[in-house]
Amino acid sequence: MERLKSHRDFVAVLKRRRRVSREDIVVHYLMHDDVVTGDTATVQGRRVGLAVSKAVGNAVTRNAVKRRFRVLARKYESLLPESCDIVLRAKPSAARADFxxxxxxxxxxxxxxxxxTASRQ
Known part of the structure; x- marks a missing residue:
């Protein structure tokens, strides 16, 4: 799974406002076929970006949350559609949640x- 790196890619995913939320995690997603123009349309495969704000905690805490999210995203990436971008956003409670x-x-x-995404196709 590749990473979302540019601000432009993050904004493209967040702008679509498609999301799934749980107690400690919000998953924003964008299917590549949703994008008509731009560089994102040529990207193949799954990409993931992490958004962990200062509300989650200090730098050590935020980095720990990001490490956990990366491990879990790799573990469950097979559940995702083949060509999509995902932004994982941590809620402040994610710092206190167990693995x-x-x-x-x-x-x-x-x-x-x-x-x-399956119901849309």
Whole structure:
């Protein structure tokens, strides 16, 4: 799974306002076929970006949350559609959540994205 790196790509995903939310995680998603113009239309495969604000905690806490999110995204990426961009946004409560809880929420979110995108096609 590749990473979303540019601000432009993050904005494209967030602008569509398609999302799935759980207690500690919000997953914003964009299918590549939704994009008519721009560089994103030529991208193949899944890409993920992380958004962890200062509201989550200090730098050490934010980095720990990002590490957990990366591990879980890699583990459950097979649940996602083949060509999509995902932005994982951490709610402040994610800093206090245990790994098992985050794992269940991530799996649930990715399943929901899969269901929602499958129903559109």
């Amino acid at each position: 098992l809880s985050l794992e269940q929420q991530m799996a649930s979110c990715f399943e929901a994205v899969k269901r929602k």
